[in-house]
Amino acid sequence: MTPPAGSLMDHCTHLTVFTNMILKIHPDNPQGRHIDRVVECLRDGGVIIYPTDTVYGLGCDINNKKAVERICRIKGIDPKKSHLSCVCEDLAIIGTYANHVTTPMYKLMKAALPGPYTFILEASKMIPKHFQHKKTFGIRVADHSIPKILCEQLGNPIASISLPMDENQPEFSNDPELIYQRYMKEVDIVVDCGVGGIAASTVIDLSNGEQDIEVIREGKGSLEEIGLVF
Template sequence: MILTLHPDNPNPRQLKMIVECLKDGGVIIYPTDTVYGMGCDISQHKAVERICRIKDINPAKAQFSFICSDLSHLSDYAKSVDTPVFRMLKKALPGPYTFILPASKMVPKILKAKKDTVGIRVPDNNICRAIVSELGNPIMSTSLPIEKYVEEYTDPEIIHEKFGKIVDIVVDGGIGGMTFSTVVDCTDSEPVLIREGAGSWEELF
């Protein structure tokens, strides 16, 4: 199924359908402020395992990130951070960044990296944030099961043609991007740039 949502004012009835799908262990493809992602409710272990099978990866080695709705939601899943890091998060989010932070006890074990860390995103995209707000849990975020993003994978209609049979819903929020988020590791005394992407590293400081 493909559901078209308005990027500024997502239809509440359609949001409810997406959230019910996620609560039932469904897998969706959805827009962010960077590329289209694939995900599920983080509390649905079978859905997490299903995504691992789709992408042919071992759950123990997978590095998934979470989509949170805002900074206060983020703080439920990451241990308290020091003031300079919090300032940086406040400045950057919502935006095209993934911050690696120490994981709190609320992060399911299947989604914790070996280091007990979690990658957290608050995209500047109303649709995915509205889904998360309605769901009440973060949604897991991973890239589509493709070798590399090319222009056709910015089009939700083409994404639906290619992947509609292996997921439950493709959420059409308009044409997506081709550049991934910028990844910043905040688990040490100084933030470390892991991957330069759509977000500016220099603007964080």
């Protein structure tokens, strides 16, 4: 049951007091009032589940330490050992968050993004303080309207990690209504854009430079399509 309209801050900060919400948003023509509601929730420190061009993921404002810690608790991981990605509207953020991005590295990312790839880069000192224990960070620019418009209107990247995938019950990771049933007491909003994918992004480590590229995980993104053949 979707809660009545009211103070979204209440919806986002008092998990145990009320029922949280699922919002159906059309990916090709997103309803502005729903987008505004999700963005306000993120600004208030909320945690959402939202679609990408690969799988549904947990997300929050990257600058909100408590929200990042909430995601880690939901995922069951240590915040200091977590591998949350930085989901952005475009590649502009690497000028702030990354060190030593060479022209060949940038061209590779430009060829791949937006798309189903995560690139690991050397982190700069400008990355949010709660990530500064990490020497690297992952950047994602999803080929999907919802993360793009959320980042654009929020004005910050989204700290994100994929939902846990149960191979025996994949529908609990890609069907928004079932996702809502499972996570309704742990997150503030589930963004429903229809059934999502089950293939995660391809993860490519560029943190050691273009001469030492490492493929951490082959996922939905094709290596051949971006000219990476080993």
